[in-house]
Amino acid sequence: MAARNAFYAQSGGVTAVINASACGLLETAQAYPGRIGKVYAGRHGIIGALTEELIDTSQESAAAIAALRYTPAGAFGSCRYKLKGLAENRAEYERLIEVFRAHDIGYFFYNGGGDSADTCLKVSHLSAELGYPLQAIHVPKTVDNDLPVTDTCPGFGSVAKYVAVSIREAGFDVASMAMTSTKVFVMEVMGRHAGWIAAAGGLAHETDADAPHLILFPELPLNAEDFVARVDTDVKAHGYCAIVVSEGIKNATGQFVAEAGTRDAFGHAQLGGVAPVIAALVKDRLKYKYHWAVADYLQRAARHIASKTDVEQAYAVGRAAVELALAGKSAVMATIVRLADDPYRWAVGEVDLAKVANVERKMPRDYITPDGYGITTACRRYLKPLIAGEDYPPYRDGLPDYVKLRNVAVPKKLAAAFKVG
Amino acid sequence: MAARNAFYAQSGGVTAVINASACGLLETAQAYPGRIGKVYAGRHGIIGALTEELIDTSQESAAAIAALRYTPAGAFGSCRYKLKGLAENRAEYERLIEVFRAHDIGYFFYNGGGDSADTCLKVSHLSAELGYPLQAIHVPKTVDNDLPVTDTCPGFGSVAKYVAVSIREAGFDVASMAMTSTKVFVMEVMGRHAGWIAAAGGLAHETDADAPHLILFPELPLNAEDFVARVDTDVKAHGYCAIVVSEGIKNATGQFVAEAGTRDAFGHAQLGGVAPVIAALVKDRLKYKYHWAVADYLQRAARHIASKTDVEQAYAVGRAAVELALAGKSAVMATIVRLADDPYRWAVGEVDLAKVANVERKMPRDYITPDGYGITTACRRYLKPLIAGEDYPPYRDGLPDYVKLRNVAVPKKLAAAFKVG
Numbered sequence: 001m002a003a004r005n006a007f008y009a010q011s012g013g014v015t016a017v018i019n020a021s022a023c024g025l026l027e028t029a030q031a032y033p034g035r036i037g038k039v040y041a042g043r044h045g046i047i048g049a050l051t052e053e054l055i056d057t058s059q060e061s062a063a064a065i066a067a068l069r070y071t072p073a074g075a076f077g078s079c080r081y082k083l084k085g086l087a088e089n090r091a092e093y094e095r096l097i098e099v100f101r102a103h104d105i106g107y108f109f110y111n112g113g114g115d116s117a118d119t120c121l122k123v124s125h126l127s128a129e130l131g132y133p134l135q136a137i138h139v140p141k142t143v144d145n146d147l148p149v150t151d152t153c154p155g156f157g158s159v160a161k162y163v164a165v166s167i168r169e170a171g172f173d174v175a176s177m178a179m180t181s182t183k184v185f186v187m188e189v190m191g192r193h194a195g196w197i198a199a200a201g202g203l204a205h206e207t208d209a210d211a212p213h214l215i216l217f218p219e220l221p222l223n224a225e226d227f228v229a230r231v232d233t234d235v236k237a238h239g240y241c242a243i244v245v246s247e248g249i250k251n252a253t254g255q256f257v258a259e260a261g262t263r264d265a266f267g268h269a270q271l272g273g274v275a276p277v278i279a280a281l282v283k284d285r286l287k288y289k290y291h292w293a294v295a296d297y298l299q300r301a302a303r304h305i306a307s308k309t310d311v312e313q314a315y316a317v318g319r320a321a322v323e324l325a326l327a328g329k330s331a332v333m334a335t336i337v338r339l340a341d342d343p344y345r346w347a348v349g350e351v352d353l354a355k356v357a358n359v360e361r362k363m364p365r366d367y368i369t370p371d372g373y374g375i376t377t378a379c380r381r382y383l384k385p386l387i388a389g390e391d392y393p394p395y396r397d398g399l400p401d402y403v404k405l406r407n408v409a410v411p412k413k414l415a416a417a418f419k420v421g
Numbered sequence: 422m423a424a425r426n427a428f429y430a431q432s433g434g435v436t437a438v439i440n441a442s443a444c445g446l447l448e449t450a451q452a453y454p455g456r457i458g459k460v461y462a463g464r465h466g467i468i469g470a471l472t473e474e475l476i477d478t479s480q481e482s483a484a485a486i487a488a489l490r491y492t493p494a495g496a497f498g499s500c501r502y503k504l505k506g507l508a509e510n511r512a513e514y515e516r517l518i519e520v521f522r523a524h525d526i527g528y529f530f531y532n533g534g535g536d537s538a539d540t541c542l543k544v545s546h547l548s549a550e551l552g553y554p555l556q557a558i559h560v561p562k563t564v565d566n567d568l569p570v571t572d573t574c575p576g577f578g579s580v581a582k583y584v585a586v587s588i589r590e591a592g593f594d595v596a597s598m599a600m601t602s603t604k605v606f607v608m609e610v611m612g613r614h615a616g617w618i619a620a621a622g623g624l625a626h627e628t629d630a631d632a633p634h635l636i637l638f639p640e641l642p643l644n645a646e647d648f649v650a651r652v653d654t655d656v657k658a659h660g661y662c663a664i665v666v667s668e669g670i671k672n673a674t675g676q677f678v679a680e681a682g683t684r685d686a687f688g689h690a691q692l693g694g695v696a697p698v699i700a701a702l703v704k705d706r707l708k709y710k711y712h713w714a715v716a717d718y719l720q721r722a723a724r725h726i727a728s729k730t731d732v733e734q735a736y737a738v739g740r741a742a743v744e745l746a747l748a749g750k751s752a753v754m755a756t757i758v759r760l761a762d763d764p765y766r767w768a769v770g771e772v773d774l775a776k777v778a779n780v781e782r783k784m785p786r787d788y789i790t791p792d793g794y795g796i797t798t799a800c801r802r803y804l805k806p807l808i809a810g811e812d813y814p815p816y817r818d819g820l821p822d823y824v825k826l827r828n829v830a831v832p833k834k835l836a837a838a839f840k841v842g
Binding site: 010013014016044047071072073074075076077078079080081161164165166168169170172173174175176177179180181182185187203204273275276291292293294295296297298300301302303304305307384387388389390392395397398399400402 | 431434435437465468492493494495496497498499500501502582585586587589590591593594595596597598600601602603606608624625694696697712713714715716717718719721722723724725726728805808809810811813816818819820821823
């Protein structure tokens with residue numbers, strides 16, 4: 001059987017380690033030249049497949065590919081573009097197959113979250129229906145940690161580490177100044193629908209006195225009165241109160257607090273930023289001096305403080321995707337399987353994409369303390385190994401020496417252009 | 422001559438490396454038991470001296486003192502408390518001397534910025550006037566980098582590194598997503614009066630395509646029309662535009678942009694946050710999708726990504742303070758002297774406090790490009806060595822293992838209490 005080419009695309013919001021998955025995939029594919037020819041990457045993700053804008057990864061040096069392991073964000077470009085259902089926009093799926101056929105692509109590796117898992121499954125279905133031989137393998141990635149079955153999603157552990165490290169450091173800062181300065185510090189983190197990232201901040205809270213004293217989860221409606229009372233209690237007990245708040249918290253009527261605002265003067269809805277709203281609430285009721293931070297993209301791009309566990313798992317699922325393909329699998333996702341909590345042991349597994357697509361994993365209620373402001377022992381046991389270990393990038397002149405690829409285009413073979421969207 | 426005790430206090434906003442100065446000072450003092458008895462630290466800075474709340478640093482283990490080298494923030498507590506002039510509140514200065522006399526303190530080490538340099542000088546004057554033998558030595562510290570004479574202020578290099586690393590990482594993130602998502606990213610950094618910290622972001626900009634594309638300095642009034650046009654140019658040229666903005670930028674009439682707001686609907690002045698104001702300006706005029714981050718305390722507490730040069734200099738000025746005292750000096754500040762740019766070589770020097778107090782170092786205009794949005798080669802030459810090298814703290818369970826001191830109180834000797842302020 002002649003070697004066939006592969007197509008790899010990055011999908012959705014990027015992470016500190018999605019390129020580590022690319023690295024694992026590319027280095028492994030190179031080890032099987034008799035089975036896998038070239039690996040083409042989609043420029044800007046799946047859009048690159050639709051528009052036939054393919055990148056020839058064989059034009060990169062081995063050193064550049066190796067450097068992907070420690071380079072954050074999406075080296076080939078990613079996109080927020082969800083293919084519609086097969087019935088609604090069959091033309092897009094047919095176009096994908098047309099491009100794959102033109103470039104003899106026998107392997108489709110899609111690196112993303114829930115939406116891309118769904119797309120990957122649909123592409124697998126259509127290729128079968130059209131009699132086009134294609135193995136479609138999903139490579140998990142999402143900072144939100146909301147994919148089912150897998151123990152965790154590569155990308156999450158590094159955000160978790162960033163958040164826990166940052167709130168610990170800010171806590172030390174505020175503690176030392178609180179007597180005459182800031183008494184309430186609010187740090188906003190990502191997680192519009194699930195509190196996994198906010199929960200990770202709780203890892204820094206090893207004693208009652210440690211930051212963060214309070215966590216606001218999107219799973220629980222904000223009770224402003226109760227929250228303000230808790231802030232006051234913490235300031236009186238510890239001299240200050242450090243709070244981690246998820247961007248996605250809602251009020252009792254189900255509105256996003258960041259959009260609803262808690263004071264009229266403030267809010268232009270699309271500006272976002274729940275931290276200043278929470279800070280203003282505290283200031284109004286308690287008059288304490290406050291500061292707030294919004295980490296935004298810094299948290300998911302922070303490769304400089306990536307979790308070693310996360311980097312290794314990201315690489316491993318990239319490698320596993322190739323191995324699954326070579327084993328003849330299709331319509332599957334590589335997973336992380338937890339074998340033991342402490343010491344943490346894990347292996348790579350697989351799951352049918354039908355069990356992954358359109359299933360969102362929520363934080364279990366018993367991972368949040370009964371009062372709603374902290375994480376339980378069970379949650380800590382789950383999260384702790386995911387941030388373990390450091391994996392520093394190389395530095396040049398004091399800055400991380402991240403790689404930029406050449407991203408050489410593959411000559412187009414199709415006459416027709418294709419309009420996306 | 423019998424050994425006399427020393428008093429050490431941390432002043433003003435803390436940094437990632439002020440404890441490294443404490444470490445250098447304490448470890449050096451211990452090496453001269455015949456000259457220096459105990460080193461007492463002020464609980465919450467100079468307030469601890471006024472209220473006679475002293476901490477006996479000899480109660481800490483050698484390991485705990487050594488751990489100060491890699492622990493951010495102020496281990497003994499700091500304060501924002503400026504002693505008034507001698508004429509206005511002589512009672513406070515006399516109280517200091519009274520406390521020093523009660524505890525046989527012959528060395529006063531004050532670790533802070535411009536205000537504390539001024540206080541240190543005044544204490545020196547009053548002790549001479551009162552015939553109380555005291556050597557007053559200032560140890561420089563400030564993220565603002567605004568002390569004169571010294572090549573840089575310990576604390577600045579680490580903030581500078583954090584800002585440059587963060588905007589590089591966020592730039593990679595935005596670049597990979599810009600085709601279908603965020604096109605403008607705004608990162609707010611500290612620096613109310615001087616643009617040193619914002620300028621440091623410019624170190625990440627090694628080619629035209631690199632983030633940050635634009636820096637907004639507090640030294641130059643914001644020209645909204647010109648700025649918006651530049652953002653558009655960068656988006657069209659590079660696909661996105663990454664901006665570093667100093668919290669202290671002002672508009673043409675001299676108001677802080679964070680307070681003035683550029684749209685009525687937005688601003689409650691004391692909420693702070695210039696990044697959302699700039700983001701809203703861009704959104705209004707150009708309609709681009711944007712994101713913004715406010716690093717706030719995360720930047721000055723980020724010991725996990727401290728500059729090795731900064732840590733070494735912070736330790737060195739702490740050590741030098743003791744050596745200056747032992748050499749009989751008083752009313753001086755330890756300084757960093759630059760011997761060469763590349764490779765960077767530096768030594769520790771000293772300067773009379775009279776030349777430091779009430780002198781603020783501004784960014785030279787020729788460190789900012791003529792267009793006002795970038796840093797010049799001269800600025801880069803100055804800044805580059807200050808972020809060089811990494812100096813990682815030890816980790817435990819995935820988190821930096823920072824020390825918390827026991828902070829054992831020295832028994833009070835004075836009957837009278839003293840009311841501060």
